[in-house]
Amino acid sequence: MPASKSDKQTSGQTDILMEGRGLERTFITGEVSVHALRGVDISLKRGELVVLLGHSGSGKSTLLNILGGLDRATAGTLHFDGHDLTHASDDELTRYRRRSVGFVFQFYNLVAGLTAKENVSLVTEIAKSPMKPEEALELVGLGNRVQHFPAQLSGGEQQRVAVARAIAKRPQILFCDEPTGALDSQTGIRVLEALDRVNRELSTTMLIITHNVGIGEIADRVLRMQDGLIIEETAPKRRLKPSEISW
Ligand SMILES: Nc1ncnc2c1ncn2[C@@H]1O[C@H](COP(=O)(O)OP(=O)(O)OP(=O)(O)O)[C@@H](O)[C@H]1O
Numbered sequence: 001m002p003a004s005k006s007d008k009q010t011s012g013q014t015d016i017l018m019e020g021r022g023l024e025r026t027f028i029t030g031e032v033s034v035h036a037l038r039g040v041d042i043s044l045k046r047g048e049l050v051v052l053l054g055h056s057g058s059g060k061s062t063l064l065n066i067l068g069g070l071d072r073a074t075a076g077t078l079h080f081d082g083h084d085l086t087h088a089s090d091d092e093l094t095r096y097r098r099r100s101v102g103f104v105f106q107f108y109n110l111v112a113g114l115t116a117k118e119n120v121s122l123v124t125e126i127a128k129s130p131m132k133p134e135e136a137l138e139l140v141g142l143g144n145r146v147q148h149f150p151a152q153l154s155g156g157e158q159q160r161v162a163v164a165r166a167i168a169k170r171p172q173i174l175f176c177d178e179p180t181g182a183l184d185s186q187t188g189i190r191v192l193e194a195l196d197r198v199n200r201e202l203s204t205t206m207l208i209i210t211h212n213v214g215i216g217e218i219a220d221r222v223l224r225m226q227d228g229l230i231i232e233e234t235a236p237k238r239r240l241k242p243s244e245i246s247w
Helices: 005-010 060-067 090-100 116-124 133-139 155-167 185-202 213-218
Strands: 016-029 032-045 049-054 075-080 101-104 173-177 205-210 221-226 229-234
Touching: 016 060, 032 060, 032 075, 032 205, 032 229, 049 060, 049 185, 049 213, 060 173, 060 205, 090 101, 101 155, 116 133, 116 155, 133 155, 133 185, 155 185, 173 185, 185 205, 185 213, 205 213
Parallel strands: 049 205, 049 221, 101 173, 173 205
Antiparallel strands: 016 032, 016 075, 221 229
């Protein structure tokens, strides 16, 4: 049974799960340097759902890749659950990704020849204390689709299998890069409902990237990026249910 938010806050842990300070990322291609991140400060609290908004090219994916241990910052510091990731070796970063992090991307990347259950099993077989694949699929509302192959599922259902696959290993943090980007609004809302449920029931910390300002209403906190910096932070008065929003 995962600890509730209040349990965690009284157990002596700080309520900050992840913290980046002064994060910079410069890409050098031939003679051209792109300063994709120009000194980002970001803190993610345990159990919170944060939406990261920003125009194309503002640095959202670059930031997500660094926080998720897929890339390294050129400058700045990064800590996760008391561990310094700034100077982590490649092996340590791999361990961090395997044990603690889940990813959901715009395209679902399911294996076509495997059923929904088998796609989720790919992850649960190598995790330490995973959920049963059926349990993860039930949590995202696909308890009746476990034996279906990706081609027999709608786009939104396939994305929910991808969410089940990402959360079945019980990651502490889930990074979602445009999880509804390929979906119409009604289908996208079903995917957001699955994410919202995982966040509430498992207290999984979440960072969701989107272009879609309306999705900010389901968050505890909304961050907005521009030109490689977080330029605005807001907290909606009331966190709406995904079924209450539209776009
Ligand atoms: N591997 C790379 N090599 C060179 N430049 C890169 C690389 N990755 C990103 N960039 C540049 O860094 C900047 C930020 O890109 P990033 O993908 O983080 O933006 P984004 O906000 O996620 O955009 P989008 O919403 O379009 O996905 C852009 O100018 C992009 O061209």
